Amino acid sequence: MTIVLETGLLFKRRMLEQLRSPLIRFSLLMGNVIKDVVAFLLPISLGPTWLQVLAHLNPLYYVVEASRSLAAGSIGDMKVFSAFAVMIPLLAVTLSWAAKVYRRTVA
DSSP: OOOHHHHHHHHHHHHHHHHHHHHHHHHHHHHHHHHHHHHHSSOOOGGGGHHHHHHHHHHHHHHHHHHHHHHHTOOOOOHHHHHHHHHHHHHHHHHHHHHHHHHHOOO
16 A cells, blocks of 8 residues: 555656646647647537537537637627627626635635
């Protein structure tokens, strides 16, 4: 048991040291950027039906669809308005929750 615990702590320490490396942080950042760009470029209509239903539950789906419409030059598209309709209430809920947590933590 002691050997396993020491090995785990050594592994954790080594991982933390590697995360301090600028090259490791840059590669992690670029991996996230590439993942986001690929998700932005693939239309959800190419996915299976269960994935399309699941995507409509994700608020960022509406932002991505609005971004595609804006990139195509359609500023008055309904997708842009639906993104605002989804994100503004989500923003209000998130800000009120964050303010409540902040007040509880600071007070």
